[in-house]
Amino acid sequence: MRGNRGYNQESIQDMNRTLLINLLRKEGICARAHLSNLSMLKQATVTNIMNDFIHWGLVKEVGFLVGNKGRRSIGISINNDDFGVLGIRLGRKNYTVGLFDLSGNLVEYKRHEVEAGQKPREIFDNIKGEARDLIGSAKGRKIIAVGMAIPGPYSERRGRIELMTGVSGWNEISIKEELTEDFKLPVFVEQDANAGALAQYWHKEEDYKNSVLVYVADGQGVGAGIISNGELLKGSIGVAGEIGHTTIDLGGPKCACGNYGCLENYCSSIAFTRKVNEELQPEREYSFQEVAGMVREGNKAAVKIFLESCDRLSVGIVNIVNSFNPAFIVIGDEMAHIEPDIMLRRIKENVRERVLPEIYGNMDISMSVVSNDSMVHGAAIVAIMDVFGNPAKYFE
Numbered sequence: 001m002r003g004n005r006g007y008n009q010e011s012i013q014d015m016n017r018t019l020l021i022n023l024l025r026k027e028g029i030c031a032r033a034h035l036s037n038l039s040m041l042k043q044a045t046v047t048n049i050m051n052d053f054i055h056w057g058l059v060k061e062v063g064f065l066v067g068n069k070g071r072r073s074i075g076i077s078i079n080n081d082d083f084g085v086l087g088i089r090l091g092r093k094n095y096t097v098g099l100f101d102l103s104g105n106l107v108e109y110k111r112h113e114v115e116a117g118q119k120p121r122e123i124f125d126n127i128k129g130e131a132r133d134l135i136g137s138a139k140g141r142k143i144i145a146v147g148m149a150i151p152g153p154y155s156e157r158r159g160r161i162e163l164m165t166g167v168s169g170w171n172e173i174s175i176k177e178e179l180t181e182d183f184k185l186p187v188f189v190e191q192d193a194n195a196g197a198l199a200q201y202w203h204k205e206e207d208y209k210n211s212v213l214v215y216v217a218d219g220q221g222v223g224a225g226i227i228s229n230g231e232l233l234k235g236s237i238g239v240a241g242e243i244g245h246t247t248i249d250l251g252g253p254k255c256a257c258g259n260y261g262c263l264e265n266y267c268s269s270i271a272f273t274r275k276v277n278e279e280l281q282p283e284r285e286y287s288f289q290e291v292a293g294m295v296r297e298g299n300k301a302a303v304k305i306f307l308e309s310c311d312r313l314s315v316g317i318v319n320i321v322n323s324f325n326p327a328f329i330v331i332g333d334e335m336a337h338i339e340p341d342i343m344l345r346r347i348k349e350n351v352r353e354r355v356l357p358e359i360y361g362n363m364d365i366s367m368s369v370v371s372n373d374s375m376v377h378g379a380a381i382v383a384i385m386d387v388f389g390n391p392a393k394y395f396e
Contacts, residue, residue: 011217012392013049016041020049021388024059024078025103026205031065031073050076056395057082058102078102086131087380087388088148089192089373092167092220093149093288096373099132099138100380102387104202107141109135109376120169128182135183144394146179146184147383149195149375151221153245153257156238159189159310164243165221165256165264183236187395188382193217194232195242195378197225199370200330202381205230211327214320215368216243217375218313219333222264224320248315264310269334275305292338309335312341314350321355321363332368335377340367 016039023038024030032050036043053059057079065075080101091097091114098109110130114123120148135143153162159177161170179187190198197215201208208227215225222244232241244264245257252261265271269288276291279301286294294302317329336343344367352360368374388395 015390016045016054016393017049018389019055020046021058021078021391024076025388028076029062029065031075033073036388052396053391056391058391058395059369060077067385080105080307082141084143085380085383086134086143087383088127088131088146088375089195089376089379090123090127090148090150091192092151092164095127095130096376097127097134098373098380099134099141099143100384102384102385103142104148104381106377108137110134111373120167120173124173124175124178128179131183131337143185145188145383145387146183147188147190147195147379147381148175148179149190149192149379149382150175152191152193152223153239154189154191156189156234162239163257166270184277186383186386188379188386190379190382191223191225191238191241192219192221192375192378193225194234195225195376195382196332196368196370197227197330197375197378198381198385199374199378200332200368201227201230202377203369208306208328212324213328213330214215214324214326216320216329216331217333217376218267218269218331218335220268220270222268222313222316226324226326228239243316243320246316246319247360248312249366263312263316267309267316267335268368272305272309272335275309276302279305288334292334295338306338307342307346310346311350314347314354317347317351317365318354321359325359327363329365330368331365332370336367343367 019039020035023035023079032046036046050059059076060079062077064072066072075378080103084099084101087098087100094111094113096109096111099107101107108227150161151164155162159174166169175188176189193215196217200215209230213227217223224241224243226241245259245262247261248263249261255262255265273288277285291302295306337390348365370377
């Protein structure tokens with residue numbers, strides 16, 4: 001909020017630039033006159049701003065469009081060929097590095113498993129190496145920013161992960177500072193569930209605007225990204241939405257965070273994999289990919305544990321419903337990819353039984369619209385949002 005601050009001409013120009021580049025991203029290809037109608041800006045203002053964008057290389061002309069009464073106009077679109085951003089997603093068991101164009105489309109990505117016993121310093125150095133390789137293979141595409149999604153709790157004040165359950169040492173690494181120093185680019189670090197929420201919002205903004213969206217990340221940890229009226233709810237130091245460390249069992253085991261009976265110890269992909277191994281006692285421990293495959297193949301023990309995990313997650317979602325009264329809840333990440341339809345049906349049944357009918361009737365629960373990894377997409381979108389928020393900083 002600006003409070004008592006006014007708007008000078010430069011601020012208004014920046015806002016108009018941001019408005020127009022975001023509209024152009026949503027439209028894909030359109031004419032200047034169409035942007036003028038959508039934005040309610042004078043056509044001369046739109047033309048001047050588009051001329052700047054074309055001069056910078058941010059926007060390009062793409063041929064003629066046929067409009068009303070057969071009139072032809074020159075089409076314009078975001079230049080998705082010459083510029084891009086890096087998106088990085090750090091998990092407990094793996095990491096992903098992706099190259100994205102300025103519309104948020106994935107161009108190329110690499111995903112690597114973390115080897116048993118690897119230290120955070122080695123993992124982070126490997127991530128930076130993969131990022132350098134992607135930049136080097138960009139084939140004429142200039143990388144202008146980096147976004148990284150990391151497990152929370154992440155303190156924006158300190159620029160460090162405060163806790164990564166089951167992995168020690170990440171709190172000693174200044175992630176943003178090191179990436180900025182190494183790549184000499186603007187770097188943006190976001191809690192992974194927040195990044196996932198932004199990815200959902202980016203693709204379906206018209207559905208979610210002027211309402212409350214909660215993205216529930218059910219992966220190697222459990223978290224929630226909360227968007228209210230287009231703005232992320234981040235909390236005083238950036239750790240809002242850590243639902244994985246809310247209690248669902250007062251007598252449950254102590255978590256590394258200091259709490260007892262934490263949600264993520266009952267329904268994360270790590271907890272699910274552990275429980276299947278404990279139940280089946282294999283000679284060699286099954287991986288998450290293997291136990292997920294067992295669910296799809298109908299293994300009774302694996303299916304039973306999967307459904308129990310869905311039930312536990314349902315408790316966390318009921319708490320979200322009663323705390324934030326969202327209009328939309330979207331579920332994503334590893335556990336959501338096992339059997340999406342089964343998970344969604346189970347969670348809806350549980351939530352319907354546990355919340356007031358009026359509340360349930362005015363909300364929608366669905367699975368993620370983003371294929372593969374919402375968080376690495378969201379990491380890139382965090383970076384793109386800054387580019388669109390101040391294009392002159394990057395191109396002028």
